[in-house]
Amino acid sequence: MSDSPEIFDAIIIGTGQAGPSLAGRLTQAGMTVAIIERHQVGGTCVNVGCTPTKALVANAYAAHLTARAADYGVMLPGPARIDMARVSARVAEISGKSRTGLEGWLGGMQGCTLIRGHARLESPRTVRVGDRLLRANKIFLNVGGRALAPKEIGGLAEVPYLTNTNMVAMTEVPGHLIVIGGSYVGLEFAQVFRRLGAQVTVVERGQHLIAR
Template sequence: MKFDAIIIGSGQAGTPLAASLAKNGQKVAIIEKAKFGGTCVNTGCTPTKSYIASARRAFVSKNSSDHGVEISGDIKINLKQIKKRKEAIIEESRNGIEKMLEDNEHITVYRGKAKFKDPHHIEVGSETLSAEKIFLNTGARPRIPSVFEKIPYYTNEGMLELEEIPEHLLIVGGGYIGLEFAQMFRRFGSKVSIIDHGSRLMKQEDQDISEAIREILEKEGINIYFNAAVSKAEATAKTAELTLKIEGSEEKITGTHVLVATGRIPNTDNLGLEMAGVKLNEKGYVKVNEQLQTNVPHIWALGDCNGEGAFTHTSFDDFQIVNDHLFGDSKLKLSHRYTCYAAFTDPPLARVGMNEQIIKEKGIKAKIASIPMSKVSRAKEMGETQGMMKIYIEASTGNILGASFLGTGADEYIHSIIDAMYAGAPYTTIRDAVHIHPTVSELIPTMLQSPKDLEL
């Protein structure tokens, strides 16, 4: 079968690209070996945020007496109902994607595993497809260290299939996936222990942000082991025992469930990319240029498999870059993108651009505007004063270099900073703006009134 374009993967870049190619009159094949919608819809954003919403309800129910709301009796967590609600939300999204693809007369859907025969031909089951343009949107999967291979363990995917609350959940990894699940299941009633090989959580964040996140989690009763490497993993029918090496000594920890959240690896190893001549980097990600083209010009790589972002929003932006390259004026480029993301702990962490440690590493002369959430009236009124807001400004231009917000609603009001950065507006634009009272974001102009020099 010959097509104008073949897309491997129906994730957050592949699906809109298929629709755009079809809209422009091209004959498209899209190949999906698992479930439509990719990680975000099935095992990532959609299901985890539905669980986080349930965990938030449980936490508020148990912690409202200070607000004059007293609830008597036990708060019961029905994980089967939480799972059922999650699956209904997923099914709606997944069915919508599948229907859109299958109902489009210009798109042919293939279910199965794709493998290159040569740069223009791909095998799917017993069929061979060819196209002048090929797009990789194969995503990534959890990385599992070999020490865990002989015991039962869970990834984020398996945790979302549980129907009983773990008695003691051991989480290996202190990144945003591990922290979200830690707080979530602690609020569901599990005892939770985090094991991290580093000296602090979220090591890519500033020291004070990492410390504040630690305090938030420990306040909720989560145990954290730092500088801890898992040297041995054993299991019985009901428990798992991990041997930790902590600064030269050994310590054993026993739990009922083990969640491995030690990072992700790209799904590029079984595609036969060597037959197409596509180059990978040392970590297995597909090498791409500014328009997401690989070293083979008619093959592009979008989403998590290219290593240029690990989020739904960066995957969708990859689609926009490629779509502009194909049908627009080619103004969009990978280098124009500011790194931004959120960790959906409660309160959430939101980040855009550079933080303090990057600015210092680069030796950039900068200013900082900051405020603790305990000084924000709306946060005090809500009784949610944990965290802080920090904005970094280039001293010579007044342009915003980045921001780190940890606090109630941070994942929303970070966008005022993101938008200003894309607009190329100096910090004074936000400083002189009038924000609505009473809100958290109204303190952003206030804190920008007197930024201080950042010490290098």
């Protein structure tokens, strides 16, 4: 374990939506930057958030239009079938291209060093990643988020359940999907899987959907 720190002008922990753009602005200003990622470059948005969910929305919209083809005077030989494995593969391909593009951008960015690993703050100016010790006067946290499974839902820990992370990778359409929570994210998934052929029930404990 090295005690001699590598010196940078700035350290960014996390390559989510803000991280690469911030690295770009800082390096353009002549600063040296270390950007650290412990999992997949692109963070939540690229890998389990905006990019894959919007790709799923597009697939579901195509299924919806196909089901209504006769309304537009387009006559098909029979009802459409959903190949969820191909839907999932398309979603993964789109996310993968975005991730590869970000990796290429960061890798070719002059003055930027992409470091893979788990970052730990050791002092107000130092960060450790494995055996490497990094030092900078500016440290930015861009660590994203993960799905919260509410502990107050009785029995949740005893049953398998889905979150946004594994829903975007499903290879089968569920026969019946129960969505707990009527927020915009829950309703987006509800519409997607209804259009793909699942029966869907939305459970919301508040008086209104999309309460906030």
